[in-house]
Amino acid sequence: MNLEYTPEEEAFREEVRAFLKEKLPARLSTKVREGKNLTKADMEEWHAILNEKGWLAPHWPEKYGGTNWSVMQKFIFETETATAHAPRVVPFGLSMLAPVLIKYGTEEQCQHYLPRILDGTDWWCQGYSEPGAGSDLASLKCAAVREGDHYIVNGQKTWTTLGQHADWIFCLVRTDSSGKKQEGISFLLIDMETPGIEVRPIKLLDGDEEVNEVFFTDVKVPVENLVGEENKGWTYAKYLLTYERTNIAGIGASMAALEQLKHIARTTKKNGTLLIEDPLFAQRLARLEIDLENMKTTNLRVLDAAGKGGAPVAESSMLKIRGTEIRQEIGGLMRRAAGRYAQPFVAESMEEGYNGAPIGPEWTGPVSSQYFNNRKLSIFGGSNEVQREIITKAILEL
Amino acid sequence: MDFAIGEDRQMLSDTMSRYLAKNFDWEKRLKVIETEAGFDRAMWNELAELGVLGALFPEDAGGFGGTAFDIGVVFAEVGRAIATGPFLDTLLAGRLLAAAGESDVLESVIGGEKIVTLAHQPAYDAETGEESDVTASGSGENWTLDGAKGVVGYLGAANLIVVTSGDKAFLLEAGGEGVSVSDYRMVDGGSGGELKLSGAPARLLSGVDAETIAGNEAAGVVALSWEGVAVMDQLRDQTLEYMRTRKQFGVPIGKFQALQHRMATLALEIEQARSSSINAAAHFDKPERDRFAAAAKYTLGRVGNLAAEEAIQIHGGIGMTWELPLSHYAKRMVMLGHMLGDEDEHLSRYIELLRAA
Numbered sequence: 022m023n024l025e026y027t028p029e030e031e032a033f034r035e036e037v038r039a040f041l042k043e044k045l046p047a048r049l050s051t052k053v054r055e056g057k058n059l060t061k062a063d064m065e066e067w068h069a070i071l072n073e074k075g076w077l078a079p080h081w082p083e084k085y086g087g088t089n090w091s092v093m094q095k096f097i098f099e100t101e102t103a104t105a106h107a108p109r110v111v112p113f114g115l116s117m118l119a120p121v122l123i124k125y126g127t128e129e130q131c132q133h134y135l136p137r138i139l140d141g142t143d144w145w146c147q148g149y150s151e152p153g154a155g156s157d158l159a160s161l162k163c164a165a166v167r168e169g170d171h172y173i174v175n176g177q178k179t180w181t182t183l184g185q186h187a188d189w190i191f192c193l194v195r196t197d198s199s200g201k202k203q204e205g206i207s208f209l210l211i212d213m214e215t216p217g218i219e220v221r222p223i224k225l226l227d228g229d230e231e232v233n234e235v236f237f238t239d240v241k242v243p244v245e246n247l248v249g250e251e252n253k254g255w256t257y258a259k260y261l262l263t264y265e266r267t268n269i270a271g272i273g274a275s276m277a278a279l280e281q282l283k284h285i286a287r288t289t290k291k292n293g294t295l296l297i298e299d300p301l302f303a304q305r306l307a308r309l310e311i312d313l314e315n316m317k318t319t320n321l322r323v324l325d326a327a328g329k330g331g332a333p334v335a336e337s338s339m340l341k342i343r344g345t346e347i348r349q350e351i352g353g354l355m356r357r358a359a360g361r362y363a364q365p366f367v368a369e370s371m372e373e374g375y376n377g378a379p380i381g382p383e384w385t386g387p388v389s390s391q392y393f394n395n396r397k398l399s400i401f402g403g404s405n406e407v408q409r410e411i412i413t414k415a416i417l418e419l
Numbered sequence: 420m421d422f423a424i425g426e427d428r429q430m431l432s433d434t435m436s437r438y439l440a441k442n443f444d445w446e447k448r449l450k451v452i453e454t455e456a457g458f459d460r461a462m463w464n465e466l467a468e469l470g471v472l473g474a475l476f477p478e479d480a481g482g483f484g485g486t487a488f489d490i491g492v493v494f495a496e497v498g499r500a501i502a503t504g505p506f507l508d509t510l511l512a513g514r515l516l517a518a519a520g521e522s523d524v525l526e527s528v529i530g531g532e533k534i535v536t537l538a539h540q541p542a543y544d545a546e547t548g549e550e551s552d553v554t555a556s557g558s559g560e561n562w563t564l565d566g567a568k569g570v571v572g573y574l575g576a577a578n579l580i581v582v583t584s585g586d587k588a589f590l591l592e593a594g595g596e597g598v599s600v601s602d603y604r605m606v607d608g609g610s611g612g613e614l615k616l617s618g619a620p621a622r623l624l625s626g627v628d629a630e631t632i633a634g635n636e637a638a639g640v641v642a643l644s645w646e647g648v649a650v651m652d653q654l655r656d657q658t659l660e661y662m663r664t665r666k667q668f669g670v671p672i673g674k675f676q677a678l679q680h681r682m683a684t685l686a687l688e689i690e691q692a693r694s695s696s697i698n699a700a701a702h703f704d705k706p707e708r709d710r711f712a713a714a715a716k717y718t719l720g721r722v723g724n725l726a727a728e729e730a731i732q733i734h735g736g737i738g739m740t741w742e743l744p745l746s747h748y749a750k751r752m753v754m755l756g757h758m759l760g761d762e763d764e765h766l767s768r769y770i771e772l773l774r775a776a
Contacts, residue, residue, distance in 0.1 A: 226741055301767060362569070363754070364611060365570065365604070380613060383545070389754075393739075393746075396738075397739060400735050400738075409677070
């Protein structure tokens, strides 16, 4: 057993670092580091830079523009980009839809949609949850009825992240209600420009509007937009979720955030004492770092095993649970570190170019919003309770 | 032993509860927290008329209550409605005014004519990266204050500001010479501000000493812990209601044992928190005041966090939405933890007292 980087991996890390130093715009990394809101244009700008280098979709097969990187290379890339405060890659097209198309779609669909994801032509969003179908996703009701060359879609989706920017939505729809609920679901690609679609923002507790409700009224979708077979969508949906979960675990993001937290602990005083010297805070910090170090290796072990024998399934649930707990704990400690300065809320300070005087230490501005916003991590992508059910059944066989 | 709050306090509690239910409903709260001041000045006057502010102070200070249990009952109602307004600031500044025999000033506060706040905690100074506090110079009738205070509750709305400096306290008028205020909204509604003083003339509150200021912190903890337990009760009840009505997999989610056990744990923890708030009030006039105050604020922080996070988690996505009252209770709950020292600070304080005993 050996956890050291090989000389090749070291060289790769240097290559990634050199690339980031040269190509990651300081404007974007500053926004990410300061917790400012990223605009659609910001995210597209970073996608374009990665795409030019051929690094936007490392996990795709090479023939569609992927990289053929090893598990370790992908891990190095993820952690280096996160610690350099690069914007996150928007996952809906690249990491969620694309793996499904590659595994279950037609060659024609791959040839049509994948290049448009890479070059930014299409911004995708996810149509999974419904008001009545959350943890019980398979009970979804949004219906697609076949009429000639089209499906007619009626129903509602919710929690559609960044749906306000989207050109397309991949949807789970009900095409059969006669048998088991999992056996009547299909996976449909829908152009957001189609008449009958309405997007309404949902305001969240931190005041943000990043999620939406999407309503479908007699929306006509060509039958060629079906992925795979009719009524087999649940299989594709679950496959997609394993990617979503591994992505949500966000080890790289946690490593970057922990570095920031440690810097804060070493430079911020509370009642005259540096936080790192406060035994209670130091204990919380140490536990967190230990958990993250363990998690890094668990993550690599799971990905390594998957690399040899296919995508992780139940193991992705473990990564999702502990990964999101760590991300939430980091946010919780940032909030604690801010002390009384966690209370002020200046919404405008989250936007680029805000010139108002900071209140308290500058880093405290977004900490409460981020802490509350991060509650979503243990809810979306299948709540952590659902993940525990999956582990119970698929790994423990109880 | 008697755990009843008493007839008079029950009446006050009922009056306040009825008033807030009628005049501070959900639509109203959503409007109020979008305003600059973060509270409704007219409502404040009406609460004053109902005797809510008088209940916070003893008779010799112009009130009709002032015991720890009187304070607790008022703040429990504040928590139940997550009412915004300078309740805590009035209590803390008012007690220092009372200690100094400033009965005319306090009368105007209890009557609702004047808003007062307490500037006690130091500010963060961006230039030095250190905390910066207020220093006083002068003697007798002539004092001036210099320095800064941070996260002062409802500073923008205050007419009067009580400022601490070491073991002394001073009174000054907002808008007076050398007083500069920048105010902002708070995460949980309401407002706060940063106070800068440069050669600001102020009146010494004679009679205030280190013990008065320490007692004041304990009074604040009693208030926050009673408020916090009321917020926890709401978080628990709203979550239980949701568990009874929200169906997934064909049954109400409250039928799932994994969730049932978590709510059972939460319910137990909330009862422990309630006991800690009763302990803090019961020992307020006793030698062990500070130990029980530290215990209560530590418990409030720990259990409050659990209550807020579990309530949101069990609701799922809907628990994160602005339109659902629950998310606002959760925000208030977490922010109560940040006021007057957090969980860790009070656990440290408890350890100090344990070592000294």
